[in-house]
Amino acid sequence: MHRILALSLFLVFLTPGAVAQDQTYDPDVLRTVVLDPGHGGENLGALGTTGAYEKDINLIIALKLKHLLEIRTNMRVLLTREDDRDVPFSERIGLANREKADLFISIHCNASFNARANGIETFVLSDAALQEESEKLATRRVARTGRLADAETDGAAAVVKDLFQQSGHDRAKAFANLLTGRMSKRTGSRIRGVKDMPALVLRGAEMPAVVVELGFLTHAVEGRRLASERYQKVYASSLYWSIVDEDKRLSRVQGPNRVASD
Numbered sequence: 001m002h003r004i005l006a007l008s009l010f011l012v013f014l015t016p017g018a019v020a021q022d023q024t025y026d027p028d029v030l031r032t033v034v035l036d037p038g039h040g041g042e043n044l045g046a047l048g049t050t051g052a053y054e055k056d057i058n059l060i061i062a063l064k065l066k067h068l069l070e071i072r073t074n075m076r077v078l079l080t081r082e083d084d085r086d087v088p089f090s091e092r093i094g095l096a097n098r099e100k101a102d103l104f105i106s107i108h109c110n111a112s113f114n115a116r117a118n119g120i121e122t123f124v125l126s127d128a129a130l131q132e133e134s135e136k137l138a139t140r141r142v143a144r145t146g147r148l149a150d151a152e153t154d155g156a157a158a159v160v161k162d163l164f165q166q167s168g169h170d171r172a173k174a175f176a177n178l179l180t181g182r183m184s185k186r187t188g189s190r191i192r193g194v195k196d197m198p199a200l201v202l203r204g205a206e207m208p209a210v211v212v213e214l215g216f217l218t219h220a221v222e223g224r225r226l227a228s229e230r231y232q233k234v235y236a237s238s239l240y241w242s243i244v245d246e247d248k249r250l251s252r253v254q255g256p257n258r259v260a261s262d
Helices: 002-014 054-073 089-098 128-138 156-186 222-227 229-254
Strands: 032-037 076-079 103-110 122-124 191-197 208-218
Touching: 032 054, 032 089, 054 076, 054 103, 054 229, 089 103, 103 156, 103 229, 122 128, 122 156, 128 156, 156 191, 156 208, 156 229, 208 229, 222 229
Parallel strands: 032 076, 032 103, 103 208, 122 191
Antiparallel strands: 122 208
16 A cells, blocks of 8 residues: 555656645745736637647646646736637736736747747847837836836836836846746757747736747647647646746845835
8 A cells, every 4th residue: 555655656746747736835026927828719820730729729728827826826827818819919918017917928839831840939029129119118108007006207107117128128038048948848848949029919018028939839749749638737837837936036036025016
C-alpha cells in the first residue's frame, strides 16, 4: 500500500505542468492580472492541423489559467472575453487600464505556410510604436480613470500615462524573456525569442503587456498538442508558473507592493 502511494505521488510530480494541490502563493506585486484570449466571434484566427480554430484554443487555455490563478493565489484575474465574441483592441487594453492591472497577457497560437515552423515566442510593443503613443499623448485628452483617476487635469493625466507606458514597456521585456524560458522548459517547445511588434492590442498599456504565441497550429506536433485537453493544461500551468515567477522577481528587485494599484 505504501509503495502504491509513493508511486502515485511520484507520478504526480512527473506529470508535465502539474500544480501541487497543497501549494498556494500569496503575490506581493502582481495583484490584478488581465488575460486576453486572442480573436473571437467571426475573427477565427489560425486554423490548426486538427481542424481547431485559434480563437477557441486561446479561450480554453485562458480559462484554465484563470482557474489556476484563482485557486492557487490571491490574484484578481480578469478576462477580456469569456465567450465566443470579438472584442475591439481598444476595449481589451482599456479594461486593463481601468482596472489598474499589474500585468496584461494576450494569448495566441501561431501559424505559418512553412509546416516545419514551430516554437514559442513572445512580443512586446515596438519602440517606434511606443514613441508614436507618447507623441499622441501630447495633444490628446486623457480620461482620468484607473491609475490616472487622481490626476488634477487631463494634461497631468497624459504625463502620468506616458510614464506608466514607458515603465510598463521596460518591464514587459523582462517578463517576456522570463515567460519564454519558463514555458519552453515546461513544454519542451523551441524558443523563438522575444520580438518587437506594433501590435494594436498592446498600444496604450499602462502596465507590462505582452503577446504570447504558444506554438504553431500548423505544425504537426504542436497543432495536436494545442488542440488536446492534456496539453492545454500544460500550457496553462506553464503560464501560471511564469506569472508566479515574475511576481517573485519583482518582489526581489523592487520590494513588495512597489507596483501597487494604488
